[in-house]
Amino acid sequence: MHTIELAAALLTIDMQQGIQRLPTPRNNPQAERHIAQLQQHWRARGWPLVHIRHISVDADSVFAPGQSGAAFQPELAPQASEAVFEKNVTDAFCHSALERWLHVRGIAKVVIVGVASENSVEATARTASNLGFATVVVTDACYTFGKTDFAGVLRSADDVHNMAMANLRDEYAQLHCTAELLSGD
Template identity: 35%
Template sequence: MSPTTDTALLVIDAQESFRQRPDDWAATANPQVFDNIALLVAHARAAGDAVAWVTHSEPGTGGVFDPDSGFVRVVTELEPRADEIQVTKTTVNAFTSTDLQRQLAARGIGRLVVCGIRTEQCCETTARIAGDLGFVVEFVTDATTTSPIPAGPGYAAVSGDDLMRRTESVLGAREFATITTTARRVRAAAAV
């Protein structure tokens, strides 16, 4: 089914790979991420928006992001439809190693709603690149999550919550994206 609006929901890396790192996943900053993504997906479909599913792959590594592991697939709580965009990336952002930009352009998409896993990494980087490519970007922070970063050589520890707040500040204040919540996104779009 073709979208009837110029908006696409980008669901980034909501994949089983992350749950295969139990200690990391147990520390996720937003345990409700999949519930919020499911609400956004249902709303996007009802509104006639496109839905694009992005997974991350690291072929040949033998880890949980290696396609041979069987975990490079959308989590069981979420179900992509056959007619929705599905790409697998090998870079941090969703554009550089995929044909996502071409697929969005073919559908007349000019506005992107970004959600998924890791707030400050793949989601933020995709939002920045999308802005550079000319898309209007909404970033739904409570439909993203990340895990804390432990201290390392030359850098301090940062909590997952702090990473999420920092991403909101950087994207919002620097005008890379409009920052919103799942509830606001669903309400605002329903009012249009």
């Protein structure tokens, strides 16, 4: 059983409408449901929620500003009282005020969910840890897509996700599933 302290912020990364348009097979088809459960859990306890939105500098991106892909998925959208930070690189801490926002509120722990496991989730988790935040990644509340590796071998979304989690495990983050966090109070 894992207990989340009052000072833990839930960081929801890049859960925007554009990510739903990507045709590549993905893993964790229940990730959005788990993210919604975690958001509800945090809101019921008055714990801090932070939403990260990717705003691309590439006009052809599904995350380009001013088009529907940049908008949050309605079921995972922030409430008016919740913090929103925008990024245009993979790392939610880079070129944003996220670190300062957390420090000002005395938040020493972050719980990360969202997309993509080996991209923005992994980059943000590594930086959070390197900045001294206790870091948790919820393995079944993030997902990714199949990808061709450096050697030209197509890797499944599960393979890519599992390697990202292996990269983070213990050195950068604790890994937990949604059920563990929801039962940990």
